[in-house]
């Protein structure tokens with residue numbers, strides 16, 4: 445190297461692995477344990493905790509759903525689930541920013557079957573599980589209004605994600621840490637519940 449020359453190599457975190465495809469027969473799952481770093485994960489957690497107008501919906505039988513929810517989306521993404529009406533709130537900057545990051549991380553292959561244009565996500569349901577007593581029941585995100593690509597960003601305490609087949613058998617199980625991203629695509633919602 446000649447005097448006066450300088451080599452400046454920027455390295456993007458050597459330990460960070462890009463999103464990986466998880467081999468589960470009949471499903472299409474992608475996972476990145478370190479989608480967000482610890483600092484930004486905590487910033488998003490705090491911002492959403494404070495800014496979202498958390499709401500406790502009622503089940504079809506009149507009891508309270510065991511979690512708080514806030515639904516945001518593009519105009520026209522109104523949907524009904526189990527007699528609950530979800531009308532989209534206008535996007536806030538944190539969720540729009542996160543949406544762009546998730547879109548950039550979504551592999552193009554997620555859109556290949558069934559030949560969707562890769563034009564991104566149009567709504568987000570934020571779920572707040574206040575402690576270990578809050579939960580979501582076994583379900584598939586397969587309402588007619590929904591496309592087949594569903595992305596989940598987990599913030600806060602590590603939580604258990606399980607994908608079950610028709611007979612209830614667990615085909616995939618993962619502890620999702622603060623800042624992780626899990627994407628379900630293809631026929632996942634048709635064949636499995638989570």
Ligand SMILES: O=C(O)CCC(=O)C(=O)O
Nearest residue numbers: 569571580583585596605
């Ligand atoms: O917390 C989760 O991962 C599940 C949330 C979900 O799928 C839903 O609200 O439909």
